[in-house]
Amino acid sequence: MSTKIENTSNISVTKKKKKILLQTENISLFAGKRELLSSISLTVSAGEIVTIIGPNGAGKTTLLRVLLGLIPPNSGSIFKKQKLRIGYLPQKVNVDQILPLSVSRIMNLAGNFSINEIETALDETAVLSLKNKPGYQLSGGEFQRVMLARTLLTNPELLVLDEPVQGVDYMGESELYKLIGNLKKKHGCGVLMVSHDLHVVMASTDRVLCLNRHLCCEGEPEDVSQHPEYLRLFGLDSGSTLAVYSHHHDHTHQLSGTLSEDSQ
Amino acid sequence: MMILDDFFWRAVIAGMGVAVVAGPLGCFVVWRRMSYLGDTMAHSALLGVALGIFLEVDLIFGVFVVAISVAMLLFIFQRQKQIANDAVLGTLSHASLAMGVLAISLMSWVRIDLMSYLFGDILAVDMTDLYWIYGGGISILLILLWLWKPLLALTFNSELAQAEGVPVFKTQLIFMLLIAAVIALSMKIIGILLVTSLLIIPVSAARRFSRTPEQMALGGALIGMASVGLGLWSSLKIDTPSGPSIVIAAVLFFFAVNLFPHRKL
Numbered sequence: 001m002s003t004k005i006e007n008t009s010n011i012s013v014t015k016k017k018k019k020i021l022l023q024t025e026n027i028s029l030f031a032g033k034r035e036l037l038s039s040i041s042l043t044v045s046a047g048e049i050v051t052i053i054g055p056n057g058a059g060k061t062t063l064l065r066v067l068l069g070l071i072p073p074n075s076g077s078i079f080k081k082q083k084l085r086i087g088y089l090p091q092k093v094n095v096d097q098i099l100p101l102s103v104s105r106i107m108n109l110a111g112n113f114s115i116n117e118i119e120t121a122l123d124e125t126a127v128l129s130l131k132n133k134p135g136y137q138l139s140g141g142e143f144q145r146v147m148l149a150r151t152l153l154t155n156p157e158l159l160v161l162d163e164p165v166q167g168v169d170y171m172g173e174s175e176l177y178k179l180i181g182n183l184k185k186k187h188g189c190g191v192l193m194v195s196h197d198l199h200v201v202m203a204s205t206d207r208v209l210c211l212n213r214h215l216c217c218e219g220e221p222e223d224v225s226q227h228p229e230y231l232r233l234f235g236l237d238s239g240s241t242l243a244v245y246s247h248h249h250d251h252t253h254q255l256s257g258t259l260s261e262d263s264q
Numbered sequence: 265m266m267i268l269d270d271f272f273w274r275a276v277i278a279g280m281g282v283a284v285v286a287g288p289l290g291c292f293v294v295w296r297r298m299s300y301l302g303d304t305m306a307h308s309a310l311l312g313v314a315l316g317i318f319l320e321v322d323l324i325f326g327v328f329v330v331a332i333s334v335a336m337l338l339f340i341f342q343r344q345k346q347i348a349n350d351a352v353l354g355t356l357s358h359a360s361l362a363m364g365v366l367a368i369s370l371m372s373w374v375r376i377d378l379m380s381y382l383f384g385d386i387l388a389v390d391m392t393d394l395y396w397i398y399g400g401g402i403s404i405l406l407i408l409l410w411l412w413k414p415l416l417a418l419t420f421n422s423e424l425a426q427a428e429g430v431p432v433f434k435t436q437l438i439f440m441l442l443i444a445a446v447i448a449l450s451m452k453i454i455g456i457l458l459v460t461s462l463l464i465i466p467v468s469a470a471r472r473f474s475r476t477p478e479q480m481a482l483g484g485a486l487i488g489m490a491s492v493g494l495g496l497w498s499s500l501k502i503d504t505p506s507g508p509s510i511v512i513a514a515v516l517f518f519f520a521v522n523l524f525p526h527r528k529l
């Protein structure tokens with residue numbers, strides 16, 4: 001195995017002179033002879049949202065697992081900022097009714113956080129009122145918000161979110177993406193997320209990586225949505241491209257449906 | 265100690281010890297949906313009894329070794345995908361039970377009462393068993409206390425636990441050892457065929473009243489102790505095998521708590 005995983009703190013040269021949090025060079029992963037990931041090079045810097053899109057089975061989750069260090073790649077190298085604090089939201093987390101876990105307990109499963117820290121995090125994702133509720137009673141959107149709050153506990157520099165809007169209804173989706181954008185601004189962290197829905201995520205991301213075992217194309221949402229590789233991958237002929245969904249609402253709703261205070 | 269000279273009280277004290285351990289451990293068996301695995305390991309216990317008799321070591325030790333071996337075999341079989349997990353469990357369960365019965369019948373020089381091993385026998389508990397149960401039981405509880413937090417994180421979501429630094433494989437392995445140990449310790453009281461019931465029924469009854477994982481573990485231990493008490497008492501009074509009597513008592517508690525109006529906890 002020729003993998004080289006290094007922690008480097010002083011890779012500093014980029015176009016926009018942002019602090020690089022995570023960078024990979026030509027990482028490949030095989031399962032037997034089948035190539036799951038092919039020579040992937042990517043960079044995530046502080047303060048940007050990078051979204052990986054791709055069809056089912058494209059290796060999106062696998063790529064995240066490699067980046068998190070859960071699977072060693074067969075070749076290539078991964079550079080991480082020294083002692084990079086990562087907040088991770090995996091795919092398809094749910095809590096079963098057979099296991100009695102309250103929201104605040106779910107928050108504290110891995111660490112030893114104070115009540116104050118937990119409440120602050122829950123407040124940031126607007127689910128503080130749910131803290132004593134049993135986890136299984138939450139709706140899809142509420143649960144994802146709790147899981148998102150959970151990623152904030154370690155004061156992360158990088159959020160790694162695997163399909164963060166899974167199980168969230170359509171209205172909730174853009175709300176959740178907006179929340180992720182706000183968290184990014186507030187904490188100054190980088191965000192790397194995986195998604196397979198197209199236009200909603202396109203509107204709320206800085207850079208899009210289009211993955212199908214290899215990186216087909218990458219760039220800003222508007223550019224990627226016109227790219228022939230992208231159009232081929234998502235079965236859209238060039239005549240009927242989806243418009244990028246980037247309009248703004250003039251008001252917002254809280255979870256309960258009431259207008260929120262920061263409505264414009 | 266006078267009280268320990270009486271076979272009935274020996275059985276009660278042994279049974280209580282087992283029930284206290286089965287509560288917290290049984291929670292994870294239920295949460296991780298492993299009750300059929302527990303069954304499979306328990307059914308292999310007869311082979312462990314045969315091994316213990318053949319090698320002239322303590323039967324508890326024999327049962328422990330065989331239960332662990334079955335769990336390891338299962339780990340290996342789980343790597344293939346052509347046979348589903350429950351079919352593998354069924355195969356191992358019945359294979360080991362059949363081998364156990366055959367092994368014991370082949371050892372024609374030993375006379376053992378098969379019924380007492382299959383369904384438990386309060387007359388069978390001696391002082392050595394008490395040492396095993398309390399020595400082993402305290403060890404199991406201490407290890408489980410140390411393992412509680414990582415195991416709970418793992419049960420919630422293993423992917424997340426792994427990313428947050430929980431040693432997943434090691435934790436699962438130690439958990440398997442603990443199940444094997446508690447099966448070996450409770451075999452004489454409950455019997456091989458019923459031993460997992462003490463892991464499953466009391467905690468399932470306790471779920472009804474539990475807001476936290478710890479409440480469910482404690483509730484399971486208490487209901488388990490009550491089941492042992494009631495079961496052994498009826499076993500003494502109407503001369504029934506101890507294992508089925510304890511199981512029926514536990515089931516009565518299970519139905520009794522379900523008579524209460526349902527609250528969402």
